[in-house]
Amino acid sequence: MQIHPRAREYPDSQFSRPIRDESELTAGVKIEPGKSYGFFTDTTRCIGCKACEVACKEWNALPADSVGLTGMSYDNTGGLSASTWRHVAFIEKIGHGGGRATEMAPYQSNWLMMSDVCKHCHNAPCLEACPTGALFKTEFDTVVVQQDVCNGCGYCVPACPFGVIDVNLDDGKAHKCTLCYDRLKGGFEPACAKSCPTDSIQFGELAELHRRAAERVQELHRLGVESAYLYGTPGAPGATGGLEYLNAFFLLTDAPEVYNLPRAPTRASNRVMPSLLSGLATMAGFAVAAVALFAGASRNGR
Amino acid sequence: MKTAEGTVLLVQESRMKVQLDSGASQLFIISHKSPAEPQELQHLQKAQAKVRITYEEGDRGMYAVARRIMEI
Numbered sequence: 001m002q003i004h005p006r007a008r009e010y011p012d013s014q015f016s017r018p019i020r021d022e023s024e025l026t027a028g029v030k031i032e033p034g035k036s037y038g039f040f041t042d043t044t045r046c047i048g049c050k051a052c053e054v055a056c057k058e059w060n061a062l063p064a065d066s067v068g069l070t071g072m073s074y075d076n077t078g079g080l081s082a083s084t085w086r087h088v089a090f091i092e093k094i095g096h097g098g099g100r101a102t103e104m105a106p107y108q109s110n111w112l113m114m115s116d117v118c119k120h121c122h123n124a125p126c127l128e129a130c131p132t133g134a135l136f137k138t139e140f141d142t143v144v145v146q147q148d149v150c151n152g153c154g155y156c157v158p159a160c161p162f163g164v165i166d167v168n169l170d171d172g173k174a175h176k177c178t179l180c181y182d183r184l185k186g187g188f189e190p191a192c193a194k195s196c197p198t199d200s201i202q203f204g205e206l207a208e209l210h211r212r213a214a215e216r217v218q219e220l221h222r223l224g225v226e227s228a229y230l231y232g233t234p235g236a237p238g239a240t241g242g243l244e245y246l247n248a249f250f251l252l253t254d255a256p257e258v259y260n261l262p263r264a265p266t267r268a269s270n271r272v273m274p275s276l277l278s279g280l281a282t283m284a285g286f287a288v289a290a291v292a293l294f295a296g297a298s299r300n301g302r
Numbered sequence: 303m304k305t306a307e308g309t310v311l312l313v314q315e316s317r318m319k320v321q322l323d324s325g326a327s328q329l330f331i332i333s334h335k336s337p338a339e340p341q342e343l344q345h346l347q348k349a350q351a352k353v354r355i356t357y358e359e360g361d362r363g364m365y366a367v368a369r370r371i372m373e374i
Contacts, residue, residue, distance in 0.1 A: 061314040063329050065363035083363055147315045147340040170360055170367045171316040172334030182314075 004028065023189040029204045031184050033139035036206040038247030039179070039193060040213050041115055043259070044220060044228065045200035048074060048088055048113040052192035052201055056086040059180065059191040079260075080116060082168035085177040086192050087116045091258055114259050115192070115201055118143070118164045118177035119232060120247035125267045126176075129159035134174070141206070141247060142179040150174050161241070161265030179248075206247060210234075213251060220251075227253045231261060241266025303369060307354050313347040316340040317365075320355065330355060330368040338371050346373065 004025050024030045031037065056062065065083045070076055073090040080087045091112040124143045127135040134150035137143060145156075145165075152172035156165045165176040180190035188194075193203035202209060213230050220228035231238040232249030237256055239245045243265060256263045308322035316332040332338050346353060356370040 059314075061312055061317045061319050061329060063317075063331070063360070063363040063365035067364065152334065168331065168362075170331050170333060170362065170365075173316060173340075175315070 018186065018188075021187040023187055023203070026194055027189040027203045029189075029208070031140070031187050036141035036247065037179070037184065037204065038120060038142075038206045038209060038249070039117060039190070040202045040204070040209040040249060040251070041117070042200050042202070042213070042216060042251045043112065043114040044225070044251060044253060045198045046088070046113040046115055047198055047200075048090055048111070049197060050088050051195040051197060052086045052115050053077065053084070053088055055191040055195035056177075057084075059183070060085065060178075080118075080164050080166070080176075082166040082175040085117065085175075089114045089116055089260060091254075093254075112254060112258065114250065114252075115196075116260070117192070117248050118179070119162055119238075119249070120177075120179055122244040122247065123242055123267060125159040125161060125243075125269065126156035126165050128267065128269050129155040131155060138181055138184075140179070140181070140184050142181065142184075143176075144178045144181050145174050145176060147173055159268040161243075161262055161267070209249075213249065216251060220253075225253060229253075231256055237263060238265060240264040242270055243267060303356050303358050304366075305354060305356050307352065307374065310343075310346040310349075310351050310353055313343040316343075318343055318346070318368075320353065329365040330357060331360060331365050332371070333367045333369050336369050336371070338368075343371075346371075 007025050010019060019025065021030050057064070062083045062085065065081060066077060070078050072078065073092055075088070075090050077084045077087050093110045093112060120142045124135070127137065127143055131153060132149050132151050134146045135143060135156060136146060150173045152167055152174065154167045154174065156174055157167060165174055167174050180188070183190055189203050193201045202212065210233055213233065217228050217230060228251060230236045230249060231252050232246030233239060234245045238249070238261065241264060252259060306322050306328065308320040310318055311321050312319040318330050320328050320330060322328055332340065332343070351373050354372045354374050355368045357366040357368045360367050
């Protein structure tokens with residue numbers, strides 16, 4: 001394991017002030033405005049510890065939103081919401097194909113685990129739908145809701161093809177992952193990526209993450225996991241329908257639907273023109289029919 | 303509605319963590335019915351201000367909904 005040369009400048013375990021450009025030591029990347037940053041979530045490395053969920057809630061002061069049992073395996077948050085910006089999905093693959101499982105291969109994990117998050121889409125549909133400009137692209141190429149501008153109209157909620165953004169009915173504002181915008185401005189790695197013990201969540205510059213992800217897919221293929229593929233990189237599943245690419249992308253080993261991800265997400269704005277044209281065509285059809293009926297009726301009346 | 307007094311420890315968007323005088327820590331979400339706006343909370347955190355909060359229990363999670371915040 002390589003240790004960053006700057007780490008030697010900090011031999012103590014307690015600090016009187018934050019470390020300058022700490023992300024250089026924790027994630028190997030210096031955070032600078034004007035560059036594109038994102039997450040690479042490698043689901044084959046996720047152990048379902050939920051450290052990311054806890055770190056996210058702790059840093060962002062998000063409340064626990066369900067304290068009961070969901071009945072969904074070890075999943076206690078159920079999904080992404082206004083107060084859960086990281087969600088660890090547990091998918092148990094026993095008895096797949098409709099049949100009841102009678103035996104299991106030894107020493108094989110039958111679990112798929114994935115830490116879901118806002119995808120910070122390149123062409124973000126939530127941002128396109130926002131009438132007040134509360135949703136904006138930051139200097140780090142991430143998508144954030146400005147709380148003082150958000151009027152809680154909720155147009156962004158159905159516009160998101162991944163079902164990420166949500167409105168809190170108590171404060172009347174839309175909320176979602178900010179990719180720790182405040183931490184990035186201070187030179188810190190996002191809380192979820194920093195807390196991930198297996199580096200399933202990796203933070204970094206997008207080009208570097210794409211390179212790392214492609215290498216990891218090749219490595220998995222070499223190891224016999226032929227099903228490994230990327231979701232959300234340019235040209236891959238998840239980067240469809242005009243989204244171009246996702247700043248938070250995933251390495252999956254099963255169909256996207258298994259992870260509760262859409263196979264071919266699209267921008268809501270793609271459907272505006274066809275809807276408008278079909279509406280106009282319908283109106284024109286009704287008008288022609290009405291004219292024909294009135295013309296026929298007036299002829300019969302004579 | 304209940305009232306509590308404490309010190310503002312942390313503010314994120316429209317949420318704030320308050321160390322109550324009883325010693326417990328409580329998370330408050332600013333109600334959309336409150337005259338306070340999220341951007342007005344920042345100075346409370348910077349000043350570690352002592353506040354009196356009128357609130358009701360949140361029914362969608364483990365938090366309280368602040369209706370009125372007064373710096374004391």
